[in-house]
Amino acid sequence: MPVPKGSTIDPERTRAAILEAATSVLYERGLDGIGVAELCARIGVSKETLYRHFGTKDGLVEAMLQARSDRVTRWLAGVVATAGDDPRDQLSAVFDALQEWYDDPVFRGCAMLNAAAQHHVEAVRAITARHLDRYLELLTGIAERAGAADPGVLGRQLLMLVEGATVVAAHHGAAGAGEHARQAAHALLSAASGTAPHR
Amino acid sequence: MPVPKGSTIDPERTRAAILEAATSVLYERGLDGIGVAELCARIGVSKETLYRHFGTKDGLVEAMLQARSDRVTRWLAGVVATAGDDPRDQLSAVFDALQEWYDDPVFRGCAMLNAAAQHHVEAVRAITARHLDRYLELLTGIAERAGAADPGVLGRQLLMLVEGATVVAAHHGAAGAGEHARQAAHALLSAASGTAPHR
DNA sequence: AGCCGATCGAACCGGCCGGTACCATCTGCG
DNA sequence: CGCAGATGGTACCGGCCGGTTCGATCGGCT
Numbered sequence: 362m363p364v365p366k367g368s369t370i371d372p373e374r375t376r377a378a379i380l381e382a383a384t385s386v387l388y389e390r391g392l393d394g395i396g397v398a399e400l401c402a403r404i405g406v407s408k409e410t411l412y413r414h415f416g417t418k419d420g421l422v423e424a425m426l427q428a429r430s431d432r433v434t435r436w437l438a439g440v441v442a443t444a445g446d447d448p449r450d451q452l453s454a455v456f457d458a459l460q461e462w463y464d465d466p467v468f469r470g471c472a473m474l475n476a477a478a479q480h481h482v483e484a485v486r487a488i489t490a491r492h493l494d495r496y497l498e499l500l501t502g503i504a505e506r507a508g509a510a511d512p513g514v515l516g517r518q519l520l521m522l523v524e525g526a527t528v529v530a531a532h533h534g535a536a537g538a539g540e541h542a543r544q545a546a547h548a549l550l551s552a553a554s555g556t557a558p559h560r
Numbered sequence: 561m562p563v564p565k566g567s568t569i570d571p572e573r574t575r576a577a578i579l580e581a582a583t584s585v586l587y588e589r590g591l592d593g594i595g596v597a598e599l600c601a602r603i604g605v606s607k608e609t610l611y612r613h614f615g616t617k618d619g620l621v622e623a624m625l626q627a628r629s630d631r632v633t634r635w636l637a638g639v640v641a642t643a644g645d646d647p648r649d650q651l652s653a654v655f656d657a658l659q660e661w662y663d664d665p666v667f668r669g670c671a672m673l674n675a676a677a678q679h680h681v682e683a684v685r686a687i688t689a690r691h692l693d694r695y696l697e698l699l700t701g702i703a704e705r706a707g708a709a710d711p712g713v714l715g716r717q718l719l720m721l722v723e724g725a726t727v728v729a730a731h732h733g734a735a736g737a738g739e740h741a742r743q744a745a746h747a748l749l750s751a752a753s754g755t756a757p758h759r
Numbered sequence: 760a761g762c763c764g765a766t767c768g769a770a771c772c773g774g775c776c777g778g779t780a781c782c783a784t785c786t787g788c789g
Numbered sequence: 790c791g792c793a794g795a796t797g798g799t800a801c802c803g804g805c806c807g808g809t810t811c812g813a814t815c816g817g818c819t
Contacts, residue, residue, distance in 0.1 A: 370764085370765050370766070370815080370816060370817080371765090371817095372764095372765070372766095375765080375766080390680070391677075391678055391680060393592050393678065394678075394680055396805070396806060396807075397806080397807060397808080398805085398806085398807090406766085406767085407766065407767045407768065407769095408767095408768090408769095408807095408808080408809090409765095409766075409767075409768090409809085409810085409811095410765075410766055410767075412807095412808070412809080413765085413766090417807085417808085418807065418808090470677065474673075474677065474727060474731065475677040475678070477731055478590075478669065478673065478674040478677040478678055479590055479592065479593075479674070479677055479678035481589070481590060481593055486731070489731050490731055490732055493728065493731055493732040494732070497732070514740055514743070517728065517736075517737075517740050518721075518740050518741070518743070518744040520724070520728060520732075521720075521721055521724030521725050521727075521728050521737075521740070521741055521744065522717075522720055522721065522724055522744075523724070524723070524724040524727040524728060525719070525720030525721055525722070525723040525724025525725070525727070526720050526724070528673060528720075528723040528724070528727060529692065529716065529719060529720050529723060532673065532676055532685070532688050532689055532692055533689055533692040533693070533696070533719075537716075538716075538720075541713055541716050541717050541720070542717070542720055544713070544717070545717040545720065545721075545748055548747060548748055548751040548752075549744055549747055549748070551751070552747040552750070552751065553747075569785080569786060569787080569794080569795050569796070570795090571794095571795065571796095574795080574796080595775070595776060595777075596776080596777060596778080597775085597776085597777090605796085605797085606796060606797045606798065606799090607777095607778080607779090607797095607798090607799095608779085608780085608781095608796075608797075608798090609795075609796055609797075611777095611778070611779080612795085612796090616777085616778085617777065617778090
């Protein structure tokens, strides 16, 4: 019994479909770069349905960002998990994955940072901050496993490299951004763990 | 004869005053976060005057961003110029200056990146790209003087650190961001020039 | 079949948007 | 002084904004 109460056309699926469709449109056009009317037309849903599910445009935005943060975090964690046990390989895997993202024609920078830059709603900024927290946790884990002297600091420096590479790729050309960031990350890791550089 | 034709209340000064006042308001509120009417009220100028000088809100935005890019570039170049001849000291000076910026209560991230993230006008993206070019030129210069094996690559990696530190400071807490980025930059420079770390 | 809830499509709302027009006022120059 | 240009203040424009409402339709469950 997947749907508890008597229902019909499966609102859950509708909600999920709206979220998925809205994610790409809002990423492409910007949160305030498209009105609700046009957004609904693109998604293929009526305004009433959208408002019934999310109450407000901001509500949709927040739900969309949260879902996107979840998805990205799972994606990166998976990349790390399938990269083997060597933390250096894990770090390489992260930047290789980022480079693939940068090369995607629809790449327009980090959606969370874009959202926080344009939207002054506190909830949006909170989602962005939590998103960076998740990145930091993942990178600090790599730093710990690599035996860094201060994994917290190294994790934060790696976070700066990740976000910096994304910014540079978005606004200054994607070519080689992930590669250069990966080399820099390895240099930092080597310096922090006192071992010879990898490769 | 500073003013060629017969004029009166000095339009040049008015234009400069509008630019300066608009810079802080648009930075604080976001380019699309404030309307022309309220913007004029805050600046203390009539709509007609604003439109006479800039033609369009986008025109004002572009002029403002260009002026801000010029100012920031001059500021950073000055910081480097007064830091002595050692490229490592110059690098430290850059990140120390950035940290002071991060600690400013009005700090809300890089204005160019924020603008490019929210505004889809091509001219804005071009100004942002040129701004990053200027950063890159400055950092590549430091990399060259430090004897880096590949100053272009090191310059780009330093650019990622600068932008990454700014992003992290804006959205994840400013405390220590410049410091951590500075240490990372020194580690990269040491690794790239094959010398012992500074300090 | 018959009901109920989900959905659609479109009309509608007050309000604000960017931008324009008009006129009174002020300032400096001759 | 008197003129010309710069400015302020305000009303106004069409259009789009986010959000609400209503009736018609549709789909699954009993």
